[in-house]
Every structure is written in structure tokens, then in C-alpha cells.
């Protein structure tokens with residue numbers, strides 16, 4: 001098969017993987033080599049679905065021996081199969097990189113003959129890139145569940161980021177939908193990677209020459225909407241992964257129904273709004289000092305469709321407001337709807353020069369439509385404070401048109417739990 | 421209230437600012453503009469003093485390194501009529517140091533920082549959107565028409581990234597080019613540009629990239645509006661993946 005035909009099959013098969021981050025690590029190129037990576041990450045294009053393209057994201061093979069219910073490449077599906085030779089992937093990466101199409105490579109794969117045989121070939125791709133081609137660009141490598149610790153270790157010394165997909169948010173769902181993958185075959189490599197990254201950091205502190213192990217850290221991904229877990233369960237899982245396994249990112253991928261299977265929910269459309277809300281809640285966990293238990297609870301296990309999770313929290317906690325712009329600390333400012341990380345930092349910076357006035361707030365970039373209900377500026381409120389939460393809810397939804405806006409008609413979504 | 425004029429160069433601007441800040445009792449009361457050289461133009465012309473500009477620049481670097489960046493990006497924007505704001509901004513930078521960029525409630529600071537950020541953003545964008553094509557002789561060529569004059573920092577970026585290759589970047593509108601040849605970077609003007617021959621495999625590689633670009637999008641999630649807002653159409657002209665569609 002020609003490389004072009006393989007590329008068509010194997011990039012098409014990779015497109016449902018949500019992670020396309022190339023940031024978080026800087027590597028200087030060395031004199032006779034091609035490639036470096038940059039701290040903030042670079043998008044090279046945006047595909048027709050509006051997502052950033054920064055890496056050559058492909059599968060090494062889609063010829064799978066497993067049969068996961070939600071996956072196009074499962075062995076019981078009659079799809080066309082293809083596998084790259086290691087050399088082909090190396091050539092593609094180099095040719096694309098030299099033309100500045102990409103930041104690097106994101107390589108994943110179906111399970112060909114066995115996890116180890118597949119992982120072996122994936123590692124040989126990155127080995128060739130790093131040693132023969134002296135490629136210094138970004139590499140993200142997926143770890144096949146069940147591959148041997150030795151291969152995981154080798155992968156980590158060549159790649160910038162390695163990741164093992166959690167796939168589904170609970171063991172029961174995994175058992176039901178991906179019966180050949182076991183919880184421990186996913187968690188073991190994750191734990192190994194986490195430990196190795198930690199040890200490596202210590203090593204590098206004592207010797208700067210020590211080789212780097214996955215310097216951009218570990219991430220994972222789970223599918224949202226293919227199984228019945230609540231948002232609360234999902235967020236608590238993410239929180240645990242951030243805290244205990246030191247993960248850099250958790251990616252959520254709205255379930256896109258590609259198979260007819262009575263173990264799967266029937267959706268009118270992929271739950272994009274839900275995915276969006278989960279990412280927002282995830283930000284609150286990582287950058288806003290929220291805990292999963294503050295965002296959701298057993299009584300309220302799913303994220304509000306109409307409001308972003310921060311606004312929803314604010315509406316439930318009128319006692320927290322108003323926040324005084326000229327006095328509140330960073331963490332408190334962050335809890336104001338309409339004030340993000342950037343504006344909170346700017347407010348603190350601008351306060352060093354002078355008292356902030358309402359005009360000043362606008363210059364700083366605070367979204368006043370939202371924020372005005374929750375703040376005072378030198379003691380003066382913008383709006384009548386202490387409105388009832390119900391009134392505010394309605395106002396956000398209808399009143400001044402500043403309510404949730406997402407896509408054309410968020411209501412067409414059918415959320416999971418509707419199993420047949 | 422004095423009105424000062426300078427010659428329109430970055431150096432001239434710095435030397436004029438240096439002079440005003442050292443001689444004016446209240447620099448907040450004066451204005452600064454580019455000389456237009458009309459007969460009746462009013463104002464005091466400050467001739468460019470290279471030594472004074474350099475001296476001021478190095479003081480600025482010590483006082484407020486971030487302001488140097490802001491100034492650098494500002495010059496890339498090729499904006500006119502903002503000299504007075506720049507004067508106020510630099511005066512504040514000398515007074516407050518790096519913190520100045522946080523003084524966004526000040527009109528002049530806000531104006532200068534916003535404009536410079538635009539150039540910074542375009543530079544970052546072009547780092548991703550620039551496309552090289554392989555020429556017959558093995559070197560690579562990229563063409564572009566950015567709003568801001570970013571060729572220098574852009575070429576520096578690629579000199580760290582594509583070290584092993586020889587390449588050119590050509591700014592079609594400004595007729596300037598950067599060349600990386602055997603590990604040295606040079607910049608210059610191009611009088612006449614003749615399109616060179618492509619290498620034989622170029623077409624095939626471009627096809628591969630277009631195929632990848634086409635298949636990586638999720639059909640159920642098509643969103644041309646989002647695509648255009650992330651990647652404005654003015655950049656499509658030289659994008660390999662947007663050719664021949």
C-alpha cells in the first residue's frame with residue numbers, strides 16, 4: 001500500500017483522540033540537528049472542525065486484535081486496515097517538520113499482534129527520529145495498556161510526553177465496553193511513569209546531564225458519554241489523577257457513536273456541551289483553586305448545562321459576594337464570574353499604581369456584563385447587590401443576553417443515561 | 421505646551437524621547453510626532469542623535485527590560501501617530517521599571533501595550549503558519565505577507581529550529597528577505613523576485629499534508645466559523661493545505 005493511502009486511513013483513525021497539546025517543555029536544538037520545542041506550544045493550522053493542528057497525529061496501525069465497543073478500529077468492524085513501517089513514519093515526520101507543517105509527532109496505535117510487539121515498533125520510530133535523524137521536535141507517545149515496563153521506560157526517555165488512556169471513567173464500564181483492557185494494565189504503566197518522572201526530576205537536580213524522562217509530563221484521556229458515570233464521578237477521578245499521579249492534563253473526548261452496539265447509548269449528537277463544561281470544571285480544579293466537591297455533589301452530580309461551573313457556584317453562594325476589587329486577594333478575585341486568571345493578575349498589578357476605577361476595570365479586560373453583579377469598586381456596587389439567585393439566573397439566561405452561549409442550539413443534545 | 425518632531429525612525433524616536441525626558445520640566449505636557457516636512461509645519465525638530473538613542477536604550481534595558489520588548493514589538497507594527505503615547509509610556513517605564521506593563525488603567529500604557537501585543541500575537545501565529553517549500557537546489561523557501569514587520573524575530577525563531585537546512589523567508593509586501601545559509605542568518609531587501617523551481621518530491625509531500633489536513637477533521641464537528649476565527653483568511657494565501665480547493 002502507498003504511504004498516501006495508509007496516511008488517509010491512519011490519520012482518519014486517529015482523529016477522535018482529543019489531545020493535541022504540544023506545550024509544556026522547551027528543548028533547544030543542537031547545532032547539526034533539526035528541531036526544538038517551545039514553551040507555549042505552537043498551532044500550525046486549524047482543521048475544518050476548528051481544532052488546532054500542531055502534531056502529526058496518526059496511528060501506527062489500525063489493525064486491532066481487541067474489540068472495544070466504542071472504537072472504529074475494533075476487530076469486529078469491517079474497516080480497511082493499514083500499518084506503517086517505522087521508517088515511513090520517520091520520513092513523514094521529518095518532511096512535514098522541515099516544511100513547518102507541524103511541531104512534532106503524536107503516535108498512537110491499535111494493538112497489532114500483542115501490546116509488546118506494538119509498543120516495540122512505536123518505540124523504534126522515536127528511537128530512529130531521535131538518534132538517526134537527530135530530531136529535536138516534540139514527540140507524544142501513547143503507551144499501549146499491558147506493555148512491559150522496560151518498553152515504557154525506553155519510550156519515556158525519547159518522548160516529551162507519554163500517556164496512557166484511562167478510556168472510561170470506571171472499572172465496570174471498562175469491563176463492559178473494553179473487555180480486553182484491564183484496569184491494572186492501565187494503572188500500572190501510569191504509576192510507573194509517575195514514579196519515573198519523579199525520580200528523574202531528583203536525578204536531574206543533582207546532575208544536569210542526566211537524560212530527561214518525559215519532560216512534558218504525563219496525560220490521559222477519557223471518553224465522555226459512552227458510559228453512565230456522572231460528571232461528579234468523572235471530576236473526582238480527574239482530581240485524584242492530578243493530586244496523586246501528578247498528571248499534567250486530563251483530556252475529555254465527547255463520545256462519537258461510530259458503531260452499532262447495544263452496549264452503547266444512542267445519541268442524537270456527540271455530547272459536546274458536556275465535554276465543554278467538563279473542560280471548564282477541569283480548569284477550575286487546576287487553576288482556580290476549586291475542589292471537585294465544591295463544584296458538584298451527590299445531590300447535584302452533573303454540571304449545569306446553562307451556566308459555566310464558576311457562575312453556577314457563584315449563584316449557589318451569594319454569601320461570598322460582593323468582592324471588593326481594590327482589596328480582595330488573588331484567590332478571591334478568581335471566584336468572580338467574568339474575572340479570569342489574566343484579569344485577576346492584571347488587577348493585582350494595576351493596584352500597585354492607583355486605586356482601580358470602573359473605567360480601569362474595563363481597560364483591564366474584565367467581562368463587566370458578568371462581573372458587575374458580584375463586585376464593588378471602592379465600596380461602590382455596580383448593580384443592586386443581594387439579588388436573589390433566581391433573579392440572577394433568569395437575568396443571565398434571558399435578561400441582558402449574557403447567558404450561556406454555545407453553538408446554535410445546545411438543547412438538541414441527548415445526554416447519557418438513556419441506555420436501551 | 422511644546423510640540424516636538426522627529427524623523428520617523430525608531431532611533432530618532434528614542435533619541436527624541438531621551439531629549440524630552442532630560443530637558444522638559446513636565447514631559448506630560450508635550451507632544452511628539454513624526455515630521456512631515458511641509459512648509460508650514462509647526463514644532464521643534466529634534467535631530468536624531470544615535471549616541472543618545474543608544475544610551476537611553478541601555479538605560480531602559482536596565483530599568484525595565486520588559487518595556488524594551490514592548491518597544492521592539494511596537495516598532496514592528498509600523499503604526500503612526502502614537503509617538504506621544506510612547507513618550508508617556510517610556511517616561512513611566514523609567515519611573516516604575518518592569519511594573520509599567522501592569523499599569524493598564526493608564527490610557528497611554530494601555531494603548532501601547534495593546535498595539536505591541538498585536539504584533540507579538542502575529543509573530544507567534546506566523547511561527548506556526550509559515551510554510552516552506554523545497555527548492556530544486558535543496559534549500560527551502562517560505563513566502564508571507566504579515567501585517568506587522570516581523571521578519572527578523574521570525575527568522576531568529578527558525579534559525580533555532582531548522583538549523584540543519586538552508587532556507588529563505590520572503591516578505592512579499594515589504595520585499596525583504598531573511599536567509600539562513602550554512603548556519604548564518606542574513607537579512608536584506610529583494611529588488612526583484614523570480615519564483616525558483618520546486619524540487620521533484622515537493623508536490624508529493626504537499627499532497628500528503630493536504631490528505632492529512634483533510635482527514636484529521638472530525639466530520640460530525642465541522643465548524644468553519646471557528647476555523648476562520650482561529651486562522652483568519654488573510655493567511656490562507658500561502659498555506660499549502662488551503663491551495664487548490
Ligand code: SF4
Nearest residue numbers: 064066068071074110
Ligand atoms: S484497543 Fe480498543 S480502542 Fe484501541 S484500537 Fe483496539 S479496539 Fe480500538
